[in-house]
Amino acid sequence: MATPVLVIYGGQSSEHEISCRSANFIIKTLRNRADVCLGVIGIDREGAWHPQDPKKLVSLSQETLPILKDLRLPEEDPGKSWNPAGRIVSYMEKLSSRALNTKDICVFMVTHGTNGEDGNLQGFLELTGFSYIGPDTLGSAIGMDKEISKILIERAGLNVAPFFAVRREKWSSIGKDSILKAALDLGFPLYVKPASLGSSVGISKVSHQQELESAIALAFEFDEKILIETGLDIREIELAALGTYIPEVSRPGEINATAEFYTFEAKYLSATGATIQVPAAIDAKSEAYVRELTVKAFEALQLYGIARIDWFLEKKTGKFYFNEVNTLPGFTSISQYPKLWEASGLDSSTLLRKMIDLGLKRRELRNSLNRNQK
Numbered sequence: 001m002a003t004p005v006l007v008i009y010g011g012q013s014s015e016h017e018i019s020c021r022s023a024n025f026i027i028k029t030l031r032n033r034a035d036v037c038l039g040v041i042g043i044d045r046e047g048a049w050h051p052q053d054p055k056k057l058v059s060l061s062q063e064t065l066p067i068l069k070d071l072r073l074p075e076e077d078p079g080k081s082w083n084p085a086g087r088i089v090s091y092m093e094k095l096s097s098r099a100l101n102t103k104d105i106c107v108f109m110v111t112h113g114t115n116g117e118d119g120n121l122q123g124f125l126e127l128t129g130f131s132y133i134g135p136d137t138l139g140s141a142i143g144m145d146k147e148i149s150k151i152l153i154e155r156a157g158l159n160v161a162p163f164f165a166v167r168r169e170k171w172s173s174i175g176k177d178s179i180l181k182a183a184l185d186l187g188f189p190l191y192v193k194p195a196s197l198g199s200s201v202g203i204s205k206v207s208h209q210q211e212l213e214s215a216i217a218l219a220f221e222f223d224e225k226i227l228i229e230t231g232l233d234i235r236e237i238e239l240a241a242l243g244t245y246i247p248e249v250s251r252p253g254e255i256n257a258t259a260e261f262y263t264f265e266a267k268y269l270s271a272t273g274a275t276i277q278v279p280a281a282i283d284a285k286s287e288a289y290v291r292e293l294t295v296k297a298f299e300a301l302q303l304y305g306i307a308r309i310d311w312f313l314e315k316k317t318g319k320f321y322f323n324e325v326n327t328l329p330g331f332t333s334i335s336q337y338p339k340l341w342e343a344s345g346l347d348s349s350t351l352l353r354k355m356i357d358l359g360l361k362r363r364e365l366r367n368s369l370n371r372n373q374k
């Protein structure tokens with residue numbers, strides 16, 4: 001029997017647009033699988049949920065999917081116990097022509113960033129009993145917060161660039177001078193970045209003291225907490241992880257940004273902004289080592305299902321530093337996560353199916369727990 005899979009995309013995040021692109025790839029790949037019965041919901045920029053007609057979406061030839069607003073979820077069935085997910089279940093039941101429970105439905109969220117990747121949506125899916133891909137509420141929240149993830153990584157004995165985090169309230173009320181001094185103590189160049197964003201939004205590389213305040217102000221436009229960290233002279237190495245709590249790890253890939261660093265423009269807008277080399281040109285020993293580090297990082301960050309883990313390889317020392325984790329990495333045909341798996345012998349369609357199976361498996365693991373103290 002085909003597994004009911006609900007793709008959710010869009011969302012109220014600065015990465016809305018990227019999500020619509022990832023969804024295009026995922027929906028079109030999943031539509032070709034006979035073992036998947038696909039439903040789709042788009043979340044618009046105001047946060048409203050819109051069920052989609054999957055056939056109609058697939059027939060659109062554009063790269064970035066629109067969110068259509070001409071369908072409505074079925075009214076709630078009064079015979080079912082009250083549950084905010086009831087209307088979603090009814091929608092999926094219609095598509096699959098059979099009775100379903102939330103746990104039978106695997107939600108495949110493609111909602112990068114705020115509210116979709118940070119544990120909020122995962123919490124809703126836990127509460128309502130859906131299966132879903134990727135890390136749970138805790139793993140997603142940890143992965144989203146660059147300060148907390150780095151603290152856990154350090155605790156596991158792995159390297160991170162020297163850094164500290166500051167809240168906007170502190171910056172505006174008590175401590176501009178002490179914060180600026182602490183930043184200067186880290187030494188230039190510095191990177192100033194929002195704690196919980198992605199896609200390089202709000203990030204600056206600062207090489208002179210006079211640019212520091214405006215870089216901090218910019219990062220605070222996007223987040224209440226920012227990180228200031230030492231800029232390292234590095235190569236950027238990324239790996240994909242897939243599995244239960246102890247994952248399989250792909251071969252590494254290398255990003256070569258042509259700009260000063262790997263900016264939003266280089267990631268998404270410019271055809272020449274970055275080259276991606278898979279597998280990365282590093283020796284076999286370094287490759288084995290960074291794959292081992294990736295498993296350790298995945299465990300330290302309480303992850304499950306999938307993650308892309310990004311490392312800095314310091315040029316002068318050959319040391320690996322953890323940079324960040326993406327628990328819902330970009331998912332277009334040219335994105336790193338599927339490409340890394342392809343280079344490791346796993347095609348995208350099989351990869352998506354494995355992600356779904358892992359989501360269903362976690363729900364089984366959770367349902368087998370004793371919640372009654374008996």
Ligand SMILES: Nc1ncnc2c1ncn2[C@@H]1O[C@H](COP(=O)(O)OP(=O)(O)O)[C@@H](O)[C@H]1O
Nearest residue numbers: 161191197198199200201229230231232261262
């Ligand atoms: N400490 C650092 N040293 C060197 N380069 C950095 C550092 N921090 C960030 N960068 C550069 O900025 C890019 C974006 O930073 P990152 O922390 O990965 O944010 P995002 O979550 O937006 O991808 C990195 O890919 C890298 O090119």
Ligand SMILES: [Mg+2]
Nearest residue numbers: 199200310324
């Ligand atoms: Mg990054």
